[in-house]
Amino acid sequence: MHLVWAVVTLSATAVLAWPWATPPQRPAHDEARSCSSNCGSTLTDVSIFQDMLSALHNLQDVYFQRWVGTWPKGIDWTRAVMATHVAAALRTISDQLVRELKSDNKKADSHVTTTQLDTISLYFTDLVAYYFGEDAFAIRNQAYDDMLWVVLGWLESIQFVHNHGKLLAQYPSLRQSSPAAVDSNEWYGHRWIPAFAHRARVFWELAAKGWDTKLCGGGMIWNPRLLPYKNAITNELFIAASIGMYLHFPGDENDSPYTSNIKLEPPNISPNFGWHAHDPVFGSAAQRGHDWLRSSNMTNDQGLYADGFHVSGLGKEGNNNTRCDDRDEMVYTYNQGVILSGLLGLFQATGQEHYLHEGHALILNVIAATGWDLTRNKPLEPRAENLTFFLVREGKLPRWHGLGRAGILEDACDMRGSCSQDAQTFKGIWMHHFATFCAPDALEFVHPRAGLDEQTLERIRDEHAAQCKGYLPWLRRNAKAALGTRDENGLFGMWWTPGLLVAESGGRDSVLLMENVRVTDDALPPRKEGEVDYRNEGVPQDEVWMEIGHVFGQERELPPVVGEEGGQRPLGGSGRQMTLMVNGEKRNGTWSGILLRKDDVMGSIVFGRDPNVRGRGRTVETQGGGLAVLRALWVVSRNEA
Numbered sequence: 005m006h007l008v009w010a011v012v013t014l015s016a017t018a019v020l021a022w023p024w025a026t027p028p029q030r031p032a033h034d035e036a037r038s039c040s041s042n043c044g045s046t047l048t049d050v051s052i053f054q055d056m057l058s059a060l061h062n063l064q065d066v067y068f069q070r071w072v073g074t075w076p077k078g079i080d081w082t083r084a085v086m087a088t089h090v091a092a093a094l095r096t097i098s099d100q101l102v103r104e105l106k107s108d109n110k111k112a113d114s115h116v117t118t119t120q121l122d123t124i125s126l127y128f129t130d131l132v133a134y135y136f137g138e139d140a141f142a143i144r145n146q147a148y149d150d151m152l153w154v155v156l157g158w159l160e161s162i163q164f165v166h167n168h169g170k171l172l173a174q175y176p177s178l179r180q181s182s183p184a185a186v187d188s189n190e191w192y193g194h195r196w197i198p199a200f201a202h203r204a205r206v207f208w209e210l211a212a213k214g215w216d217t218k219l220c221g222g223g224m225i226w227n228p229r230l231l232p233y234k235n236a237i238t239n240e241l242f243i244a245a246s247i248g249m250y251l252h253f254p255g256d257e258n259d260s261p262y263t264s265n266i267k268l269e270p271p272n273i274s275p276n277f278g279w280h281a282h283d284p285v286f287g288s289a290a291q292r293g294h295d296w297l298r299s300s301n302m303t304n305d306q307g308l309y310a311d312g313f314h315v316s317g318l319g320k321e322g323n324n325n326t327r328c329d330d331r332d333e334m335v336y337t338y339n340q341g342v343i344l345s346g347l348l349g350l351f352q353a354t355g356q357e358h359y360l361h362e363g364h365a366l367i368l369n370v371i372a373a374t375g376w377d378l379t380r381n382k383p384l385e386p387r388a389e390n391l392t393f394f395l396v397r398e399g400k401l402p403r404w405h406g407l408g409r410a411g412i413l414e415d416a417c418d419m420r421g422s423c424s425q426d427a428q429t430f431k432g433i434w435m436h437h438f439a440t441f442c443a444p445d446a447l448e449f450v451h452p453r454a455g456l457d458e459q460t461l462e463r464i465r466d467e468h469a470a471q472c473k474g475y476l477p478w479l480r481r482n483a484k485a486a487l488g489t490r491d492e493n494g495l496f497g498m499w500w501t502p503g504l505l506v507a508e509s510g511g512r513d514s515v516l517l518m519e520n521v522r523v524t525d526d527a528l529p530p531r532k533e534g535e536v537d538y539r540n541e542g543v544p545q546d547e548v549w550m551e552i553g554h555v556f557g558q559e560r561e562l563p564p565v566v567g568e569e570g571g572q573r574p575l576g577g578s579g580r581q582m583t584l585m586v587n588g589e590k591r592n593g594t595w596s597g598i599l600l601r602k603d604d605v606m607g608s609i610v611f612g613r614d615p616n617v618r619g620r621g622r623t624v625e626t627q628g629g630g631l632a633v634l635r636a637l638w639v640v641s642r643n644e645a
């Protein structure tokens with residue numbers, strides 16, 4: 005297979021037809037380009053890869069500001085996730101270069117190869133810039149999950165550098181453009197590994213302080229400033245980050261605590277200080293975290309992770325309950341995702357197959373909760389296979405199944421148009437970790453200590469690949485929907501489902517159909533009892549969630565609370581009040597729940613016929629989600645290639 009790399013150089017603005025309104029006038033060849041990737045129902049290898057590259061270009065050329073080395077509209081934790089998406093995309097591009105060089109005997113000095121290498125170099129410099137743009141000092145004082153996203157990001161970058169360095173070592177002529185003065189056998193990217201490793205180690209160590217055994221028999225606490233809340237995300241992150249440290253962290257001899265301590269000296273390299281590669285401390289932390297999460301009763305009757313647990317009555321006089329018994333039933337996509345990287349890593353480290361089985365079981369539950377029947381590869385309501393047809397015929401949206409509808413992944417806030425900055429990042433996170441779990445080379449490396457013989461490993465690899473291939477029709481449908489949310493500048497929106505209309509109609513004005521679609525009860529994500537959507541609505545100021553100081557005084561040493569200044573909201577969600585016109589009527593409320601209710605007509609809340617301009621609209625986070633779903637489709641479909 006041979007990709008057309010010249011497309012890489014297309015400017016970010018020349019990408020696609022504007023699907024949500026009458027398309028602006030455009031030259032004929034542009035029309036042709038948009039149809040190769042978006043019209044009709046086929047996603048070819050070439051178009052997926054090109055669309056993934058366009059998504060990356062736009063993430064970096066629209067949302068990244070090189071002079072400050074960051075995505076200014078992000079917040080600290082979402083920036084860490086964007087860096088993870090970029091590093092993962094670079095690894096995917098590098099992997100593809102290897103494949104092409106192997107299969108085509110392509111000359112290493114060809115123009116195409118040079119373009120690929122330039123793409124990688126450009127965005128690698130962005131990652132390096134972000135190393136300094138990242139506000140490491142602020143993140144130290146945030147919640148434990150915030151810190152762990154940082155760890156995952158730099159571990160991803162380390163893996164990319166190793167991978168790409170291996171490629172360049174294999175094809176030395178690719179490096180012929182290196183200045184002769186650089187006296188090294190290694191790709192220059194390797195020189196950044198100690199810095200990345202140091203950052204990862206510092207934040208892993210800070211976060212590990214969140215492990216607590218006084219309550220609930222273990223588990224990570226989410227936020228040191230609130231009453232103890234043991235949630236899925238912090239524990240999944242701790243598992244994934246710890247096993248990632250065990251497998252990929254190369255060691256760290258630098259004992260300077262933080263990069264923001266600027267000294268004009270070399271860092272303290274002390275001979276007695278050292279974090280080593282494959283330190284068992286990391287591996288056992290991951291296993292302990294996993295054991296606790298498995299026994300925590302955190303999954304609901306759909307087999308999906310609810311958000312987390314409070315300890316009821318904690319801090320009340322005479323109460324001595326220490327059990328995690330008060331569950332927040334809210335279900336978010338990302339809580340079903342991060343654990344997948346952890347499970348893969350645990351398998352790689354131990355060779356125990358049950359970790360993989362657990363991951364596949366969760367993926368199956370997620371797919372079912374989008375309303376997709378994997379055995380027939382159709383939506384559970386068969387008429388919803390063609391969403392356009394369904395909307396016309398039923399005059400309503402397909403049913404909500406817990407994490408989506410009509411086979412498309414959604415968070416509950418997507419349809420409401422009420423997603424916070426946090427939630428706008430969630431689906432991309434799910435896709436990233438799913439891609440990691442189902443990458444064709446996921447089981448290539450298994451730790452020697454796992455003690456698997458080659459024959460067993462071969463069988464496990466085959467079974468894993470076969471299962472991952474089975475998810476592809478569903479994944480393809482999701483990518484198609486996400487692609488349909490792009491605006492005239494190629495920027496992805498938050499709510500993927502209506503994007504499918506664009507794919508079904510070949511990019512025409514199909515979204516007009518939404519004008520007569522009514523919101524019915526079964527299409528609205530229900531407000532379940534015991535559900536607190538704190539990621540979108542803000543942390544409630546009540547006795548369950550209150551600041552720890554109100555209950556225990558300040559006897560614990562607490563990091564200072566970081567204020568709203570600087571755009572960081574350490575508590576997640578915003579709780580912001582807003583007023584919007586809905587069906588010609590003004591409605592007040594917080595982020596969530598006001599924009600849509602039963603019997604609303606979709607058309608009147610779909611401003612400018614584009615449902616993705618509602619709420620926060622298109623952002624760096626929704627762009628990251630678009631990149632992640634395309635990369636997932638590309639990577640997972642390599643199992644077929």
Ligand SMILES: *[C@@H]1O[C@H](CO)[C@@H](O)[C@H](O)[C@H]1NC(C)=O
Pocket residue numbers: 301329330331
């Ligand atoms: C698990 O959590 C659910 C929801 O809070 C609760 O109904 C159930 O009793 C719990 N099960 C156990 C074994 O604690």
Ligand SMILES: *[C@@H]1O[C@H](CO)[C@@H](O)[C@H](O)[C@H]1NC(C)=O
Pocket residue numbers: 322323324325
């Ligand atoms: C606290 O624990 C003691 C001893 O286990 C028990 O007798 C008492 O009822 C508990 N108090 C409450 C409020 O649960």
Ligand SMILES: *[C@@H]1O[C@H](CO)[C@@H](O)[C@H](O)[C@H]1NC(C)=O
Pocket residue numbers: 045390391392393396508
């Ligand atoms: C979906 O339904 C619409 C409206 O009935 C129709 O025009 C379109 O061709 C259908 N698309 C597919 C792929 O079946």
Ligand SMILES: *[C@@H]1O[C@H](CO)[C@@H](O)[C@H](O)[C@H]1NC(C)=O
Pocket residue numbers: 583590591592
């Ligand atoms: C919305 O809130 C504002 C400020 O609190 C208030 O003045 C206004 O009357 C409210 N509007 C509606 C439609 O409730």
